[in-house]
Amino acid sequence: MPLVEIRDVRKEFPARSRGGSPTVAVDGVDLDVEAGEIFGIVGYSGAGKSTLVRLVNALEPATSGSIRVDGTEIVGLGERSLQRVRRDIGMIFQQFNLMNSRTVYGNIAFPLQVAGVPKSEHRKRISELLHFVGLADKALAYPDQLSGGQKQRVGIARALATSPKLLLADEATSALDPETTQEVLALLKQVNTELGITIVLITHEMEVIKTIADKVAVMEDGKVIEQGPVFDLFSRPQHPATRRFVSTLVADQPPERALQVLRERHDGRFVTLAFRDPAVRQSQVFAELISRDVAFELVYGGIEDIQGETFGNLTLSLTGDPTQVEAALGAVRALVDVREVAA
Amino acid sequence: MFDDTRLLDLTDLLREEFFTTLYIVGLTLLVGGLLGLALGLALSTTRRGGLLANRPVFVVLNLLVNFFRPIPFVIFIGAVQPFARVVVGTGIGEKAIIFAMTLAATFGISRIVEQNLVSVDPGVIEAARSMGAGRLRIVLTVLLPEALGPLILGYTFVVVAIIDMSAIAGAIGAGGLGAFALQYGWRQFDTVVTWTTVLIIVALVQIAQFAGNGLARKVMRR
Ligand SMILES: Nc1ncnc2c1ncn2[C@@H]1O[C@H](COP(=O)(O)OP(=O)(O)OP(=O)(O)O)[C@@H](O)[C@H]1O
Ligand SMILES: [Mg+2]
Numbered sequence: 001m002p003l004v005e006i007r008d009v010r011k012e013f014p015a016r017s018r019g020g021s022p023t024v025a026v027d028g029v030d031l032d033v034e035a036g037e038i039f040g041i042v043g044y045s046g047a048g049k050s051t052l053v054r055l056v057n058a059l060e061p062a063t064s065g066s067i068r069v070d071g072t073e074i075v076g077l078g079e080r081s082l083q084r085v086r087r088d089i090g091m092i093f094q095q096f097n098l099m100n101s102r103t104v105y106g107n108i109a110f111p112l113q114v115a116g117v118p119k120s121e122h123r124k125r126i127s128e129l130l131h132f133v134g135l136a137d138k139a140l141a142y143p144d145q146l147s148g149g150q151k152q153r154v155g156i157a158r159a160l161a162t163s164p165k166l167l168l169a170d171e172a173t174s175a176l177d178p179e180t181t182q183e184v185l186a187l188l189k190q191v192n193t194e195l196g197i198t199i200v201l202i203t204h205e206m207e208v209i210k211t212i213a214d215k216v217a218v219m220e221d222g223k224v225i226e227q228g229p230v231f232d233l234f235s236r237p238q239h240p241a242t243r244r245f246v247s248t249l250v251a252d253q254p255p256e257r258a259l260q261v262l263r264e265r266h267d268g269r270f271v272t273l274a275f276r277d278p279a280v281r282q283s284q285v286f287a288e289l290i291s292r293d294v295a296f297e298l299v300y301g302g303i304e305d306i307q308g309e310t311f312g313n314l315t316l317s318l319t320g321d322p323t324q325v326e327a328a329l330g331a332v333r334a335l336v337d338v339r340e341v342a343a
Numbered sequence: 344m345f346d347d348t349r350l351l352d353l354t355d356l357l358r359e360e361f362f363t364t365l366y367i368v369g370l371t372l373l374v375g376g377l378l379g380l381a382l383g384l385a386l387s388t389t390r391r392g393g394l395l396a397n398r399p400v401f402v403v404l405n406l407l408v409n410f411f412r413p414i415p416f417v418i419f420i421g422a423v424q425p426f427a428r429v430v431v432g433t434g435i436g437e438k439a440i441i442f443a444m445t446l447a448a449t450f451g452i453s454r455i456v457e458q459n460l461v462s463v464d465p466g467v468i469e470a471a472r473s474m475g476a477g478r479l480r481i482v483l484t485v486l487l488p489e490a491l492g493p494l495i496l497g498y499t500f501v502v503v504a505i506i507d508m509s510a511i512a513g514a515i516g517a518g519g520l521g522a523f524a525l526q527y528g529w530r531q532f533d534t535v536v537t538w539t540t541v542l543i544i545v546a547l548v549q550i551a552q553f554a555g556n557g558l559a560r561k562v563m564r565r
Contacts, residue, residue, distance in 0.1 A: 114471075142564060
């Protein structure tokens with residue numbers, strides 16, 4: 001049974017003005033998050049990502065559909081029961097959302113107080129958490145004395161205080177610089193592997209997905225348009241929006257403007273080869289071209305490593321006898337996907 | 344001018360009026376502060392998107408405050424006199440002025456409280472909700488502590504306004520420094536008495552301001 005099971009969920013926000021039409025923020029989403037995985041959700045601004053995760057811990061009630069968290073149906077539950085459900089789901093935020101009136105210690109104590117953990121147990125638990133996130137010496141600091149990365153570590157410690165099974169992260173690294181982002185992602189990975197906590201992570205950066213997610217869903221206009229294991233989705237994006245996201249990480253075909261310049265410099269036939277089968281080596285492909293006297297130049301593209309697997313798109317300009325080029329491409333097609341680049 | 348002042352003869356009375364002012368202002372600040380806090384809490388939490396969002400309640404409270412708050416205090420005293428008779432049993436004297444001042448302070452303070460509470464980062468409230476905290480707990484252990492610094496500054500500002508109001512107490516037969524200055528200073532052409540009272544009031548305001556600022560600084564750690 002998945003830890004989070006979302007079925008045909010819809011969320012409408014009432015129209016802002018009388019007579020206006022309501023905003024459909026989440027529109028018929030189905031999603032399964034298995035226990036132990038890191039599930040990424042990407043999408044452009046306004047796609048409904050935040051709304052979707054806020055339905056999972058019922059910060060907003062779903063308009064219709066079913067959401068089961070660890071077996072419990074939460075749609076339609078009363079506020080009291082929801083408070084109980086929320087205690088077992090941690091959440092971290094883009095702006096950290098720490099209480100400035102409390103020290104780091106006080107911030108982490110808050111969820112313990114809410115959950116009714118006896119005060120005598122606070123010190124030990126908080127010290128454990130602070131060691132885990134690497135802030136053992138900051139217990140008495142106030143949030144405004146910490147860097148962004150440190151604040152997010154406190155956020156993580158606070159979210160883990162009551163040992164939840166599920167952690168929701170809404171753009172948790174979007175306010176951080178690249179280096180700090182990597183540190184926080186490494187910490188989240190550690191939360192996942194060492195503590196076995198399932199993570200649902202929202203982001204608009206494919207880099208984040210690439211670094212830690214196992215599965216990913218792409219959202220657009222309130223719908224999940226594509227989902228699957230990260231490598232599959234990265235190497236075989238189906239939907240145009242997914243392609244655009246993947247191309248922020250791995251060059252796809254050259255965009256229109258770049259293409260014009262490339263055409264001026266190279267007069268061969270342009271094809272894009274997609275490498276995604278780890279058993280196929282680039283040298284095999286190039287050998288096929290060379291054996292038929294087809295000259296090639298690499299004009300565009302890139303190769304990425306996704307969780308130990310390599311894939312990428314290389315656009316080549318091929319010159320040679322047209323029938324030989326055709327024959328060579330026939331052989332290459334047996335190895336990799338070949339796409340013509342439109343003239 | 345120092346020859347014909349009656350200041351020395353009036354020192355006992357001045358001391359008495361000083362404590363009367365302290366009493367009126369202190370009681371108004373206490374009761375008006377608590378009621379204003381409650382009303383401000385209600386205003387800020389019932390508005391759209393608030394923790395207890397409730398449109399009808401908000402509209403009624405908002406209207407109530409908007410209606411009473413702009414009334415000039417001198418007129419306000421007269422306007423609420425009938426209520427004073429019902430609530431404190433008299434329309435004149437110390438009790439009546441405290442009643443009127445408390446009511447006016449409640450409305451004034453409620454707006455200050457409301458302003459400071461709505462400016463608390465909604466993200467922090469959301470975080471507390473995500474941890475399963477109930478509404479009352481959020482109000483008491485998140486909302487109020489997060490806004491405490493500005494709230495103290497707001498109260499400090501109100502202290503000055505309340506001392507100002509208390510000067511009018513004489514209008515309905517209550518005492519205090521304001522009434523004293525008018526009666527024995529201004530009407531008797533005794534500039535020394537007037538200015539002595541003024542200086543005492545200024546000192547009172549300064550002390551309140553100083554204490555408030557210090558406390559707020561301590562709470563806000565800067
Ligand atoms: N409380 C709300 N009331 C009304 N409309 C809302 C509310 N919250 C979100 N929306 C609308 O729902 C849609 C989805 O918003 P959401 O915040 O879920 O997007 P998002 O994918 O998280 O975007 P971003 O990347 O900018 O955070 C938007 O059109 C937004 O305006
Ligand atoms: Mg969002």
